[in-house]
Amino acid sequence: MEWRWEFAWEILPRMLWATGNTLLAAGVGYTIAVVLGLVLMLGQRTPYRLINMPVRELVEFVRSTPLLVQLFFVFFVAPQFGIKLSAWTAGMLTIGLHFGTYLSEVYRGALEGVPKSQWEACRALNFTTGYTYRRVILPQAFPIALPGMGNYLVGIFKDTPLLATIGVAELMHTANALGAETYRYLEPYTMVGFIFLIISLPTAMGLRRLEAAVARAQGNTRH
Amino acid sequence: MDTTHPQVLPEGSPLVRFSGVTKCYGPLTVLDKLDLDIAQNEMVSIIGPSGSGKTTVLRVLMTLEKINDGVIYVDGEPLTHMPKAGGLTFSTERYLHERRSKIGMVFQQFNLFPHMTALQNCVEAPMQVLGLSREDAEERALNLLELVGMGEKKDQHPTRLSGGQQQRVAIARALAMRPKVMLLDEVTSALDPEVIGEVLNVIRSLNSEHNLTMIMVTHQMGFAREISDRVCFFYEGKIAEQGSPEQLFGDPQNERTKQFLHAVLDAS
Ligand SMILES: Nc1ncnc2c1ncn2[C@@H]1O[C@H](COP(=O)(O)OP(=O)(O)O)[C@@H](O)[C@H]1O
Ligand SMILES: [Mg+2]
Numbered sequence: 001m002e003w004r005w006e007f008a009w010e011i012l013p014r015m016l017w018a019t020g021n022t023l024l025a026a027g028v029g030y031t032i033a034v035v036l037g038l039v040l041m042l043g044q045r046t047p048y049r050l051i052n053m054p055v056r057e058l059v060e061f062v063r064s065t066p067l068l069v070q071l072f073f074v075f076f077v078a079p080q081f082g083i084k085l086s087a088w089t090a091g092m093l094t095i096g097l098h099f100g101t102y103l104s105e106v107y108r109g110a111l112e113g114v115p116k117s118q119w120e121a122c123r124a125l126n127f128t129t130g131y132t133y134r135r136v137i138l139p140q141a142f143p144i145a146l147p148g149m150g151n152y153l154v155g156i157f158k159d160t161p162l163l164a165t166i167g168v169a170e171l172m173h174t175a176n177a178l179g180a181e182t183y184r185y186l187e188p189y190t191m192v193g194f195i196f197l198i199i200s201l202p203t204a205m206g207l208r209r210l211e212a213a214v215a216r217a218q219g220n221t222r223h
Numbered sequence: 224m225d226t227t228h229p230q231v232l233p234e235g236s237p238l239v240r241f242s243g244v245t246k247c248y249g250p251l252t253v254l255d256k257l258d259l260d261i262a263q264n265e266m267v268s269i270i271g272p273s274g275s276g277k278t279t280v281l282r283v284l285m286t287l288e289k290i291n292d293g294v295i296y297v298d299g300e301p302l303t304h305m306p307k308a309g310g311l312t313f314s315t316e317r318y319l320h321e322r323r324s325k326i327g328m329v330f331q332q333f334n335l336f337p338h339m340t341a342l343q344n345c346v347e348a349p350m351q352v353l354g355l356s357r358e359d360a361e362e363r364a365l366n367l368l369e370l371v372g373m374g375e376k377k378d379q380h381p382t383r384l385s386g387g388q389q390q391r392v393a394i395a396r397a398l399a400m401r402p403k404v405m406l407l408d409e410v411t412s413a414l415d416p417e418v419i420g421e422v423l424n425v426i427r428s429l430n431s432e433h434n435l436t437m438i439m440v441t442h443q444m445g446f447a448r449e450i451s452d453r454v455c456f457f458y459e460g461k462i463a464e465q466g467s468p469e470q471l472f473g474d475p476q477n478e479r480t481k482q483f484l485h486a487v488l489d490a491s
Contacts, residue, residue, distance in 0.1 A: 121334035124285050125348035125400060126323040135347060139338050218338040 001186050008187045011178055015191050018174035023199075025091065025170055026157040032096025033156065034149070037103025041111075044104065062101040068162050070094050075166040087167045095159070099152050106148035110141040143214050150207035154200055161192075171195060228294040230306040236299050238263045238436055239284065239404055243293035244303075246279055246460075253279045255460040256293065261404065261438060266430050268447035268468075269440045271457030272483055277440040280457075281406040284438070285328045286319050297325050298403060324352060327402030331409045333389040335381040341368060341392045342377040345399045353400065360399075367395040371425045387418025391425055398429075405429070407439040419443075426450070444487055448472050456480045 043055035062070070075090040085093070114137050122132040161172035175188035228242055239261035246254040253276045261267055269277045282288045284295060286302065294311060295303045304311035305318045335344050345364035349355040355363070368374045371391040381389050390410055397405060407426065411419040423446055429435045430450050441447050447454055448468040455465040456477070464477040475481050 115334075117330065117332060117334045118336070120287055121330065121336070123287055123323075124326075124328040124330075125396070126320060126352045127348065128320070128351075131351050135351075136336055 001184075003186060003190075004184070007182075007184060008191065011188060011191070014174055014178065015171065015188070015195065018169060018171045019195055019199075021168070022157075022160050022170040022195075025088075025095070025160045025163055025168060026153075028092050029095035029099065029160070030153055030156050032092060033099035033103050033152065036096050036100030037107055040100055040104035041107040044108065045111075059101045059104060062098060063105075067094070067098045067159060068165065070098055071162060071166055087163070091163045091166060091168050095156060095163075099156050102152055102155075103149065106145050106152070107141070109148070110145035111137065113144040114140045139218065143211070143218055146207075146211050146214060150204070150211070153207070154204055157200065157203070158196065228301070228304070228311055230301070230309075230311060232296050232299040234299075236296070237261055238265075238298060239438075240296040241280075241284075241293065242296065244283065244290050244295060245292035246276075246283055246288065246290050253460050254283070254290070257461065259455070259462060261436060264434045264436055266436075266450055266452045267438050268451040268454045269438065269457055270442070270444065270447060270454060270483070271463075275457040276460040277457050278408055279460075281328065281408050281438065281440060284404075285326055285406055286314075286323055289313070297322065324400050325403045326406065327397035327400055327404070328406040329390070329393050329397050329408065329410050331412050333381070333386070333393045333413070335389055335393055335396070337381050340378050340380055341373055341384070341395075344381070344392055345396045348396070349399050364395065364399055367398050368392070370398075370428075371395045372421070385418055386414045387421045390414065390422050394422075394425055394429075404436040404438065407437060407441075409440050409442060411441075411443060442487070444472065444484070456483065458483075 040055060040059055044052050044059065046052050071091065071094050074085065074094045075087065078085065078090075118136055118140065119132065122136050127136070160170050163170050164173035164176060167173065171192050175185075175192045178188040179185040232240065237260040239259075241257045241259040244254055244257040244259075245252065257276075257280070259280070269280060271277055279288065283290050283303070284297075290303050293303075294301050300322065301311055301314075302319075302322055303314055305314045335341075336347070339347070342361065342364055345367060346357070346360045349360040349363060350357060365374065365377065368377050371394055373388060373391050373395065376384060376388060376392075381392070384392065390413075394410075410426070411422050414422065423443070426437075426439070426446075427450060430437065439447070439451075451468050453465060454468050454471045455462045456471065456475075456479070457463065458477075458479045464471060464475060464480045471480065472484065475484060
């Protein structure tokens with residue numbers, strides 16, 4: 001089997017349309033994960049055992065099972081218990097939850113990375129807890145969280161092909177469909193790989209630059 | 224409920240009073256029924272061996288730690304406790320928030336906010352806690368940065384400043400809240416020897432020109448002797464001996480004090 005440019009050219013519009021869906025899935029999944037991660041982190045940090053214990057268990061559980069199994073569970077098993085979700089909804093919620101647990105750990109590490117003495121300085125200046133978080137703790141935790149947050153953005157993007165297994169019409173799903181229709185697999189899958197590459201690489205580079213810029217803006221580095 | 228401590232102290236009482244204060248960490252008693260009065264405008268130094276509870280005295284007064292027993296009064300009012308039904312009960316966070324600004328603290332490791340300039344470090348609390356306008360807070364902060372000799376560095380972040388400079392900014396930051404009493408915990412211990420002098424000079428001027436009430440934990444015996452009105456020697460969570468600097472350094476009575484002074488003076 002040899003590469004056929006005219007075929008690649010012919011399927012390009014469908015591939016690009018699917019790329020849009022992949023980006024949408026990654027974006028929506030990441031947004032859910034970023035917010036849910038925050039909720040999970042706060043849940044783990046509350047002093048109330050009735051809340052923090054179950055949240056910790058949930059995070060542990062989700063982190064120790066594969067995303068694909070979770071996807072299948074939510075999409076194929078949950079309906080048997082009366083919870084029927086569309087492929088998109090199931091996919092976005094599952095990715096959001098899965099990566100939310102990872103992000104909650106990123107946030108936790110970032111908060112713990114701010115020295116306890118910063119809290120004490122705030123208390124000695126009689127700041128309220130809310131103000132302490134807003135003006136002192138979060139601005140210092142953010143640069144610490146940024147690399148981890150960036151990695152999981154790229155991570156979610158690269159895991160979106162799993163959504164093909166439950167029928168979300170993203171890149172991988174479209175490539176599968178094209179292969180089944182035309183019996184040509186070389187061009188669709190090569191294009192999938194290439195599209196992932198040309199999106200991932202610049203994104204990762206952009207994130208590194210952002211990290212450096214944030215560190216500079218914080219005055220944490222000498223220049 | 225505590226019935227042995229009054230709800231308010233009578234007129235003319237000291238600015239700060241520790242009354243039977245006990246602080247434990249688990250089984251370890253760090254402050255043992257401590258009684259200590261600090262008068263308005265008094266400069267009190269606390270000396271003593273490592274682990275004797277010196278830092279803890281400042282931390283419980285700054286309300287960074289809760290005490291287990293006794294009461295701390297500031298300005299005649301209970302601080303660790305609040306009045307309730309004829310007696311006293313432990314303070315709520317809200318009650319503390321209304322009173323904590325009377326106390327300012329400077330830490331051994333400065334604890335400046337690294338993402339803010341020297342000026343911002345000094346402006347935040349007066350604006351947020353005291354409700355000053357930005358102009359007023361900046362004017363106040365600039366005056367204080369001038370006072371500690373850091374006016375020209377006002378726009379620098381802490382990472383660009385030497386330890387001595389950071390500590391001077393930290394002093395200005397605490398002063399910006401106009402506390403009634405300043406707590407200094409070994410403020411020169413983390414500094415290189417050549418910059419200790421500049422920080423001591425600032426403290427000296429606060430004491431002589433501004434008459435600030437200060438409680439200073441220090442290992443600088445010469446400095447304590449020079450500027451203190453009173454020196455307290457701590458041993459195992461208690462004041463083993465206290466008196467004027469001449470008395471305590473010149474003619475110590477307690478065996479522990481003598482041993483301690485021998486040890487530190489030999490070492491230096
Ligand atoms: N957070 C804490 N938990 C347990 N023990 C502590 C804590 N803080 C201080 N201590 C103990 O309390 C004692 C007094 O500490 P500290 O007041 O810091 O002494 P000093 O400042 O005189 O060296 C020490 O034995 C110390 O180990
Ligand atoms: Mg100490």
